[in-house]
Amino acid sequence: MKNLPTAHEPHVLVVGIDGIRYDTLLAASTPALDRLAASGVLLAVRVHEKNATISGPVWSTVATGVYQDRHMVTGNSHHPGELDGFPDFTARLRSARPGLETMVAASWHPLASEVECGPIFSSRGWVPTPDPEDANDAGSWILADDAVAGYAARRLAREDLAASFVYFGEADVEAHNHGTGPDYVAAIERCDARLGVLLAAIDSRPARARERWTVIVVTDHGHVDAGGHGGESDEERTAWMAAAGAGVPQSVEALDHADIAAQVLAAFGIPAEDTDGVLFGAR
DSSP: OOOOOOTTSEEEEEEEETTOOHHHHHHSOOHHHHHHHHHSEEEEEEOOTTSOSSHHHHHHHHHHSOOHHHHOOOSSSOOOGGGGGSOOHHHHHHHHSTTOEEEEEESSHHHHSOOTTOOSSTTOOBOOSSOTTTTOSHHHHHHHHHHHHHHHHHHHHHSOEEEEEEEEOHHHHHHHHHOSSHHHHHHHHHHHHHHHHHHHHHHTOTTGGGOEEEEEEEOOOOOOTTSOOSSOSHHHHEEEEEEEETTOOSOOOOOOTTHHHHHHHHHTTOOOTTOSOOOTTOO
């Protein structure tokens, strides 16, 4: 018989929202994120000095729990062989507990799709078509992120998913294309509304009252005012993370991108061996 999860086992949702400046986030209207912060924590996170302020390296750290000097992902278009030695947290969970189900859904194809460079999440996942990077404008990314939110919400509401990673990329592209002005704020607020859709799907579950859920929301880097990142300014190197639910301590003073994989695995009693992260509250 498969080792299936029960209503009393943990469920973890990690939501990645790309390229959200911390100061702009605080100025935006984000009721879904505010709900998590009110019952948990919302903190600025300094992108580790071993990581460049680029999506590929940081999301690889989120997925694997190790920094760029080990996974060797230095950009967005090349995933080296070293990355294969560090499975993402969904793959590690399924390896340790084969009966558990996981989900990866992302609008940025290099995270989850069998693209030329290989996906960051080695377990692969669902991506929308067409690829929003083909047009790479506001419309293409809004449609792609909305599709990801819809797909993920349907599965969260109906299936017993032990751990999930869901990604939205619209705001990062808006900043690249037009800077961090009012349209960027609007993109952040749409991403928060998508987070609200995911939280509502969890709340709709018939067994919700008996389930132990942890929700983690994180960005990978910030942006300069005119849009763009990859440098060493505070605006680029300041990210953030929110977390609430089972396993999140009452008082957390510091968090790191590498901690996410460790926290997810610990929720299922799986040691985060050979990672650079620690459990929330241990920093």
